[in-house]
Amino acid sequence: MFNIHLAKVYGFCRGVQGVTEKADRLLAENPDRPVYSIGKLVHNDVVVDSFSRRGLKVVDAPDGNPPGIALIRAHGIPLSLARSFEEAGFTLVDGTCRLVKANHDRCASSTRPVLYFGIKGHAESVSTLSHAPGWYRVVETEEDLEGLDPQQEYDVIVQTTFSSVQEARLLSLLEEEGIRFNRLNSICSASNRRRQAVLDLCGICDTVLVIGERQSANTSELYRLACSRGVRAFFVGDESAIEDGMLSGHDVGVCAGASVSPHQVDRIIDVLVEKGGTLKA
Ligand code: SF4
Structure with missing residues (x-):
């Protein structure tokens, strides 16, 4: 007992709720067209498998798939990947969470080198950094802070789901090292x-x-x-x-x-x- x-x-969360509702609607409204999600809709195989049984096919690239409707997952996708689907004749539907999009915008409008506190290779990191107009570095651990230029000022953007403990640690290390930075957001x-x-x-x-x-x-x-x-x-x-x-x-x-x-x-x-x-x- x-x-x-x-x-x-x-x-x-709202972002995941939103993208799953979009997937529901696209499947219901398009029984005769292929409906895809670009990458896994969310990081949860139970949810992904349930959509897959209803016809939502997970694809990583347009090649080899007949054009249809392609849903962008909550983490977003890199700009170049979105372009490749459009060029191949797919209709894109954007399911990127608005908070992830806000990070895309921060990244795109940054005028300083970007320190991105996030997980290397994570879908959200990759999609966000595809918007960076200039120099950036993914900072996951303390070692990733090595070799920064003390004369330079950096923008800090944080992955929405990053560890807050690690975020605080990395920020205090930047302060200890006398590296100037503007923190543009925190976790969601x-x-x-x-x-x-x-x-x-x-x-x-x-x-x-x-x-x-x-x-x-x-x-x-x-x-x-x-x-x-x-x-x-x-x-x-x-x-x-x-x-x-x-x-x-x-x-x-x-x-x-x-x-x-x-x-x-x-x-x-x-x-x-x-x-x-x-x-x-
Ligand atoms: S940014 Fe926050 S609200 Fe949006 S999908 Fe990620 S966890 Fe959910």
């Missing part, structure tokens, strides 16, 4: 609220189940935060990943990254209740 505590804020409020909700869970739980996938920056940060507070933390992609050994504690917290659907969370709560848990208000 154990208690189940659901995080106060969890699952789909949806990420912040989900992280605070996990920290709240850690105050009352011995175990935290993090619904979502490791490849999601948002979800990984929830896991990392739970581990940093000394609770037992487990990733669970879907209900099949729940093992009895995860439920040996007395208070089990459940949280979910911004790419996790409410349906996915409901199914996991149902399984936890079947296994003897009591959902606390």
Whole structure:
């Protein structure tokens, strides 16, 4: 017997909700045309597989695919990739989150070298930096700050789902090194609220189940935060990943990254209740 505590804020953020609604609408309105998502719609295979069963095909490039409607995912895509789809005759529908777009605009209008605090190779990093008009560097770790020019002033742009702990650390290192910078944004409020909700869970739980996938920056940060507070933390992609050994504690917290659907969370709560848990208000 154990208690189940659901995080106060969890699952789909507005950006992900928006792009999934667009995908729903495109599939319903275009039964006779191919509908694609350029790259995985979100970093969550449960959601991606459910759309794929309904006909949304994931493609990385236009080559080899008959032209149709191509939905740009919430993380955005590089400018050159968007152009290549347009040139191949696809109709693009933009599902980029407005907060990611705001970073695209910051990057495009920057007049200084850009230090981009983000994950190297992450879809959002790649899409954002395709808008940079000049010099930029992705800064993921302290080592990436080496060799900066103390005479230069930099613009700092932060990936919306970056670790806030790492963001603070990198900013304080820049200050210590006397590097001048303008910080143009911080992580998005949806990420912040989900992280605070996990920290709240850690105050009352011995175990935290993090619904979502490791490849999601948002979800990984929830896991990392739970581990940093000394609770037992487990990733669970879907209900099949729940093992009895995860439920040996007395208070089990459940949280979910911004790419996790409410349906996915409901199914996991149902399984936890079947296994003897009591959902606390
Ligand atoms: S996590 Fe934030 S930036 Fe990313 S899609 Fe959601 S709301 Fe937009």
